[in-house]
Amino acid sequence: MYLGCHLSITKGFKAAAETAVSIGANSFQFFTRNPRGGRAKEIDPQDIIQLKEIMSEYDFGPLFAHGSYTMNLSSDKEDVREFANMVLIDDMKRLMQLPEDTIYVFHPGSHVGQGPEIGTQFIVDALKEAVKINPHANIALEGMSGKGTEIGYRFEQLKDIIDGVGHESIGICIDTCHMYSAGYDIVSQPDDVIDEINSIIGLNKLRAIHLNDSMTELGSRKDRHAKLGEGLIGVDALINFITKPELVNKPLNLETPNELDGYQAEIELIRNRVSNLE
Structure with a gap:
């Protein structure tokens, strides 16, 4: 099982990998840049070489590179979309310096009242440009909880983006808290949820999983992560x-x-x- 958590890369990728090993992890997630801004630290090639050595020695799985929270590709404001597109393109270039199987996870965006169809098209257009820059990227749209005007809280919405881009590099990341909050009952009907993912998107497109408990009830459409066993999903249901x-x-x-x-x-x-x- 490839299992990790979110770690800071302030001291470099090698240091983050060493921290992961020290807590029993063989993967980790990191922000590609300041999660509340746009600044990104330069990547040191020697640091990546040392990272890869640790990953090989300890049988690491793919790393998760998480896009900035400020990146809203589907905004109703042109300047916000332009900033998001710039960040996305830069992240695609940075991804080429990281281990090849690194998964790029990001929040699809919020349409801010202009409607999901328009917002979805903005996301599709941005991703079409991104895959031109890095056609071998491993991109995972994160399924959302559905708060506000978020796009991507229904599997059908994620499929619309994937089909619109039409490129094999685009897949999904499911988040257990988000799914539960969006109304997918992984406690009582986990098999049905998995069947729905497969029938709508395809399990071959499922690249990554965020594991969390949820502070809020099924279908609440609120994004409130909880520690395992301290939420309404529960450890037994998550393990199952x-x-x-x-x-x-x-x-x-x-x-x-x-x-x-x-x-x-x-x-x-x-x-x-x-x-x-087992």
């Missing part, structure tokens, strides 16, 4: 979901509200629970 045959080999990263020791405890919990099922 991620160990389904269709999902068991998908890379996972925690996005729970934790410090490092909390992530370590959750990683140990998951590995122990999964091991007991």
Whole structure:
């Protein structure tokens, strides 16, 4: 099982990988740049060489490169879209300096009242340009909770983007909190949810999983992550979901509200629970 959590790369990728190993992880997620801004630190090629050495030694799975929260490709404001497109293109170039199987995860965007059809087309247009820059990118649209005017909280919306771009590099990342909040009952009907992903999008397009509990109820359309076992999904349901045959080999990263020791405890919990099922 490839399992990690969100880590800072302030001290470099090698240091983040060493931290991951120290807490029992064999993957990690990082922001490509300031999550609330647009600045990005230059990538040191030597740091990436050392990162790859650690990843090879400890059998790492794919890393998750998370796009900035300020990137709204579907905004109703042209200057906001232009900024988002610039960030996306720059991230595609930066991705080429990272390990080849790195998964680029980002929030599709919010249409801000102009309607999901218009917003979706803006996202499609931006991604068409992005894959021209990096046709081998591994891009995963993150499924959202549906708060406000978010696009991508229904599987059909994610499919519309994928079909609109029409490029094999585009897939999805599911988030257990977001799915539950969006109305997908992974507690009582996990098999039905998986079947729905497969029938609408295709499990071959499922690149990554964010693992979280949810502070809010099924269908609340609120984005409130909880630590594992401290939310309304619960540890049993989460373990049951991620160990389904269709999902068991998908890379996972925690996005729970934790410090490092909390992530370590959750990683140990998951590995122990999964091991007991084998």
